Amino acid sequence: MSKPSERVALVGSPNSGKSSLFNRLTGLRQKVANYPGVTVEKTVGDCVLPSGRRIELLDLPGTYSMAPRSPDEQIVRDVLEGRRESTDGADLVVAVVDATNLERQLYLALQILSTGRPAILVLNLIDAAEAEGIAIDVPALTRRLGVPVLAVSAKTGRGVDRLREAMDAPRGNGHGNGAANGGMADGTPAPPIAALLADPNDPARGYKDVEAIVREVVRRRPKPNPLRIRIDHVLTHRVLGPAIFLLLMATVFQSIYAWATPAMDVIDAGFTALSGGVRAALPPGPLQSLIADGMIAGAGTVASFLPQLVILFFFLALLEDSGYMARAAFIMDRVMGAVGLPGRAFLPLLSSFACAIPGIMATRTIESRNDRLTTILIAPFMSCSARLPVYALLIGAFIPDKHLLGFVGLRGLTLLALYLFGIAAALAVAWVLKRTVLRGRRPLYVMELPPYRVPTWRSVLLTIRNRCVLFLKRAGTVIVAVSIVLWFLATYPSGHPETRALEAQARAAAAAGATTEAARLGDAAAGAALRHSFAGMLGHVIEPAIRPLGFDWKIGIGLISSFAAREVMVSTMATIYNLESRGNEASASLRRILPGVTDPRTGLPVYTPLVAVSLMVFFALACQCMSTVAVVRRETNSWRWPIFMLVLMNVMAWGASFLVYQGGRMLGWV
Amino acid sequence: MIAIEPPITRTLSTVASGARALVLRIDGDEHFARRLMDLGMTPGTEIALVRRAPFGDPIELVVRGSHFSIRRSEADRIHVEAL
Numbered sequence: 001m002s003k004p005s006e007r008v009a010l011v012g013s014p015n016s017g018k019s020s021l022f023n024r025l026t027g028l029r030q031k032v033a034n035y036p037g038v039t040v041e042k043t044v045g046d047c048v049l050p051s052g053r054r055i056e057l058l059d060l061p062g063t064y065s066m067a068p069r070s071p072d073e074q075i076v077r078d079v080l081e082g083r084r085e086s087t088d089g090a091d092l093v094v095a096v097v098d099a100t101n102l103e104r105q106l107y108l109a110l111q112i113l114s115t116g117r118p119a120i121l122v123l124n125l126i127d128a129a130e131a132e133g134i135a136i137d138v139p140a141l142t143r144r145l146g147v148p149v150l151a152v153s154a155k156t157g158r159g160v161d162r163l164r165e166a167m168d169a170p171r172g173n174g175h176g177n178g179a180a181n182g183g184m185a186d187g188t189p190a191p192p193i194a195a196l197l198a199d200p201n202d203p204a205r206g207y208k209d210v211e212a213i214v215r216e217v218v219r220r221r222p223k224p225n226p227l228r229i230r231i232d233h234v235l236t237h238r239v240l241g242p243a244i245f246l247l248l249m250a251t252v253f254q255s256i257y258a259w260a261t262p263a264m265d266v267i268d269a270g271f272t273a274l275s276g277g278v279r280a281a282l283p284p285g286p287l288q289s290l291i292a293d294g295m296i297a298g299a300g301t302v303a304s305f306l307p308q309l310v311i312l313f314f315f316l317a318l319l320e321d322s323g324y325m326a327r328a329a330f331i332m333d334r335v336m337g338a339v340g341l342p343g344r345a346f347l348p349l350l351s352s353f354a355c356a357i358p359g360i361m362a363t364r365t366i367e368s369r370n371d372r373l374t375t376i377l378i379a380p381f382m383s384c385s386a387r388l389p390v391y392a393l394l395i396g397a398f399i400p401d402k403h404l405l406g407f408v409g410l411r412g413l414t415l416l417a418l419y420l421f422g423i424a425a426a427l428a429v430a431w432v433l434k435r436t437v438l439r440g441r442r443p444l445y446v447m448e449l450p451p452y453r454v455p456t457w458r459s460v461l462l463t464i465r466n467r468c469v470l471f472l473k474r475a476g477t478v479i480v481a482v483s484i485v486l487w488f489l490a491t492y493p494s495g496h497p498e499t500r501a502l503e504a505q506a507r508a509a510a511a512a513g514a515t516t517e518a519a520r521l522g523d524a525a526a527g528a529a530l531r532h533s534f535a536g537m538l539g540h541v542i543e544p545a546i547r548p549l550g551f552d553w554k555i556g557i558g559l560i561s562s563f564a565a566r567e568v569m570v571s572t573m574a575t576i577y578n579l580e581s582r583g584n585e586a587s588a589s590l591r592r593i594l595p596g597v598t599d600p601r602t603g604l605p606v607y608t609p610l611v612a613v614s615l616m617v618f619f620a621l622a623c624q625c626m627s628t629v630a631v632v633r634r635e636t637n638s639w640r641w642p643i644f645m646l647v648l649m650n651v652m653a654w655g656a657s658f659l660v661y662q663g664g665r666m667l668g669w670v
Numbered sequence: 671m672i673a674i675e676p677p678i679t680r681t682l683s684t685v686a687s688g689a690r691a692l693v694l695r696i697d698g699d700e701h702f703a704r705r706l707m708d709l710g711m712t713p714g715t716e717i718a719l720v721r722r723a724p725f726g727d728p729i730e731l732v733v734r735g736s737h738f739s740i741r742r743s744e745a746d747r748i749h750v751e752a753l
Contacts, residue, residue, distance in 0.1 A: 064705075064708055064709060065704075065708035067704055069705060101734070101736055103710070103734045103735060104709070104734040104735060104736045107708070107710065108708075203704065203707035203708050203710075203712055204707060204712040204713060207707075207710060207712045207715075207734075232721075232730075236721060236723065236730070237724070239724070241723075241724045242724050326739075330723050330730065330739045331723055331724055331725070333723065333727065333728050333739075333741070334723060334725035334726060334727045444701075444702060444705055444744070445728065445739075445740065445741045445744065446705060446706065446709065446739075446740050446744070447738065447739050447740075448736060448738055449730060449737040449739055
């Protein structure tokens, strides 16, 4: 296909229905990327015009003003003024306004028109305006502004064909070409926009101009929408408001945490079957292992996040598009403000208790860069579901099944303490970050509480699709690459004499029909292979660094391998101790043998309750998750923040485990 | 000579929920004032304080038919004449 010949930019304030219009015009022919050098997302799509010409449609970030305050607004201004190198400005600007409130929306539109680019003004949400009894004299507005003005409903599609035709009309340069634009029916020369907006930097005067235009063209002035008032009365009620908020959040959390599990299990089973198929189809050897254990395992990790992402972005799109998210931020601002975060940080942090990946991707609703970065950096401290298998193993093996005061279980209490520890660490880090690296004036909190709207399936589904594509393309590739590196470390160098001998014995046992013995020897061979691999060597290399935490080199191997995902710790430890690592047996058998493992040099137990607590504290804080690193890289559009996070979390984990282990020893615990 | 009393000014944060007021001036840096004026809060504009959030802060305003929420610390810098 040929490259689109022209670029058309959609500009408007948030909540003007700009993105719905974009979705209506482009459908599935859209993609999300980043503007170079900034974290602002760039949404572009293809749009076919009636003449068959294809244009590139750019959905610019929502903005309230042409006087930029944020990177988002700076992008809008740069594109409109043609200053951004990689975007080359726009050949045509479509200014989108919410027709239900022309008085406040037209000021931005006038600022946009006064940049002098060829422009079309779209009165979006026209059906909602008519339902509220607002009549706009479109021909009069066209005459007054000198650009084509079209009444459109992105939701129903009304007026969209005429918008396509207007976008297709031949254009000259700059404004004042109203007739050539196809909008001026009577052919009168259009007044220059500058005459409409005497000083773009004087809002007081600008609004006077707007008031004059609105008096001319709007026949019934908007009244407060009584339905909205009634809904707000309930949703932001002193008692009901927070209660409904908590109920909604609990539903979202429950769905990511529990409802995604069946789909994740299916995906997991699918990839396990795929890897089994590859093992059956290819001869044993490096290629079989690379594909089955490296690539497919990595792809499986990536795919297993999709159910959670689909569910989260489904809710996120519903909450955002309906207008509820702004109310949630309104309710929670005071509470979250206590730790210096905005109300919108609540849902990302809550989601992170299921998994930091969807949590971090949900931070995109936070407008301020510093607030968003702080939320991203503390999200991985929330105790995610991948930590649970590790906690369950260590608590089951080392924390006695006793009850305090007869009813408070010590094991449950330990788990609760780990969750609270993660939250405390997150809040402490947020507090420090907001006073150091992410210091800065508290961003202006001026937030629109938009009217309630029924979300459209089109927008909800496109949001889900775009988020998943972004995750697969930008984070997924990193995750697969790291999986292959981790596979390599755990597989090579291969062929150590001990491994070979055990493999030969296993084959002999299998040939003799002793299947149990063959399986035992096979597990032992896998354990030997791992212990003699690069990962095994690295375990020895890092042992001096983790010795003060109470960890030996075998735990070191587990820490390295579990960078793939925290729960991999369990299967890796099973392999190291020559146990069957697949299936549900691994954790149970480990729980049995770990307390009896002794250090051959000293004859003392390797694992004591103190070591177990130290290891759990390490897992609570350490960034043992390549997917988190990859997704932070994708969301911040740089390696700087993921590396900062990795170092910060691991230094904290080391320090806390050191204090626990050494402190415990000084107090005489073992 | 008749002394003309200036209107009684107060900050927006002291306006009661449900009450209306006229914007007189906005204190603080230019950045802050410009942002609010871009949203339509120009001197002489009538605004209404709809409600306070459940935990007391922020507050909800109606400005030219649009609803906004701003924090009390920000409302402290907006001088109004109660209507």
